[in-house]
Amino acid sequence: MATTTAAVTLxxxxxxxxxxxxxxxxxxxxxxxxxxxxxxxxxxxxxxxGDEYDLVxxxxxxxxxxxxxxxxxxxxxxxxxxxxxNAQAIGRLYGGDWMFIPADFxxxxxxxxxxxxxxxxxxxxxxxxxxxxLTTT
Amino acid sequence: MAxxxxxxxxxxxxxxxxGINESMTLTQAGTVTNIDSTTGFQRRKLSATGAVDLVTMAxxxxxxxxxxxxxxxxxxxxxxxxxxxxxxxxxxxxxAEPIGKLYGGDWMVMPLTCxxxxxxxxxxxxxxxxxxxxxMFYEEA
Numbered sequence: 080m081a082t083t084t085a086a087v088t089l090x091x092x093x094x095x096x097x098x099x100x101x102x103x104x105x106x107x108x109x110x111x112x113x114x115x116x117x118x119x120x121x122x123x124x125x126x127x128x129g130d131e132y133d134l135v136x137x138x139x140x141x142x143x144x145x146x147x148x149x150x151x152x153x154x155x156x157x158x159x160x161x162x163x164x165n166a167q168a169i170g171r172l173y174g175g176d177w178m179f180i181p182a183d184f185x186x187x188x189x190x191x192x193x194x195x196x197x198x199x200x201x202x203x204x205x206x207x208x209x210x211x212x213l214t215t216t
Numbered sequence: 217m218a219x220x221x222x223x224x225x226x227x228x229x230x231x232x233x234x235g236i237n238e239s240m241t242l243t244q245a246g247t248v249t250n251i252d253s254t255t256g257f258q259r260r261k262l263s264a265t266g267a268v269d270l271v272t273m274a275x276x277x278x279x280x281x282x283x284x285x286x287x288x289x290x291x292x293x294x295x296x297x298x299x300x301x302x303x304x305x306x307x308x309x310x311x312a313e314p315i316g317k318l319y320g321g322d323w324m325v326m327p328l329t330c331x332x333x334x335x336x337x338x339x340x341x342x343x344x345x346x347x348x349x350x351x352m353f354y355e356e357a
Binding site for chain 2: 081082083084085086087088089090091092093094098100102104105106107109110111112116117118119121144145146148150156157159162164165167168169170171172173175176177178179180181182183185189203205207
C-alpha cells in the first residue's frame with residue numbers, strides 16, 4: 080500500500096492562552112481504511128496576471144478522497160492568486176501562503192481554478208489522488 | 217502576535233518525491249502585518265446527515281473583512297471519544313459548493329473570502345456522531 084502522510088502544526092499567540100495544534104493523517108482512498116492514495120500529480124507553474132486557469136491539468140475521478148496542496152511561492156506579499164471552484168470563490172493565497180484541502184472534483188465543472196493578481200505568481204501544487212480520466216492523443 | 221502554520225507531506229507514491237515541508241505566517245492581505253482576529257478554537261458535534269453552517273459569516277461577533285487573507289483549519293476527530301473512522305467523512309463546502317470530504321482524522325487548511333454568502337458548511341455522510349475541530353483566522357472589517 081502506498082503511504083502518504085500529511086501533518087500540520089498550527090500555533091498562535093493571538094489569544095492570551097497561546098494555541099498550538101498538531102495533527103497528522105494518512106491519506107486513504109475513499110471509503111477505506113486499508114488502501115492509501117496511490118497516484119500523484121506534482122508541478123510548479125508560473126501564472127501571469129489576468130486570465131483564470133484550471134490548476135490541475137488532468138481530470139481526477141470525481142467524488143474520491145483526493146487531497147490537494149497549493150503554495151504561492153511569490154516573494155512579494157502583495158501578489159496573490161484567487162482560488163475558485165465551479166465559479167465559487169474560495170479564497171486568496173498571498174505570497175508565501177499555502178493550502179491543503181480534500182478535493183472532491185464532484186463533477187466536470189468542479190475544477191480548481193486560479194487567477195493571478197499583482198504580477199506573475201509561481202505556484203507549486205501536489206494532487207494526491209486515486210485515478211484520473213486520461214486524455215487520448 | 218504571530219500565527220504560523222506548518223505542513224509536512226511525505227509519500228512513497230513516487231520514489232523521486234522528496235516530500236513537502238512548508239511554513240507560513242498568517243498575515244493581513246498584501247502586507248507583512250500579522251493577522252489579528254480569530255474565532256478561537258471550536259468544536260462542533262454533528263449527529264445527522266444534512267449540511268449545517270460551521271461558520272456563518274454574518275453571525276460572527278466581529279465582522280470579518282471580505283476578500284482578504286482569511287484562513288480556516290478544520291479537522292475531523294472522529295466521534296470525540298477516541299474512535300476515528302477513516303471510511304466515512306464530512307463534506308466541507310463553501311456557499312453550498314462541496315469542496316471535499318474530511319474522513320476520520322483528516323484535516324484541511326483553506327483560504328476563505330469571508331463574504332456573507334460564503335458560509336463554511338459541513339455535511340456528514342451518516343447519522344453517526346462526528347466531531348469537527350476548527351479555527352478561523354481573519355481580518356476585522
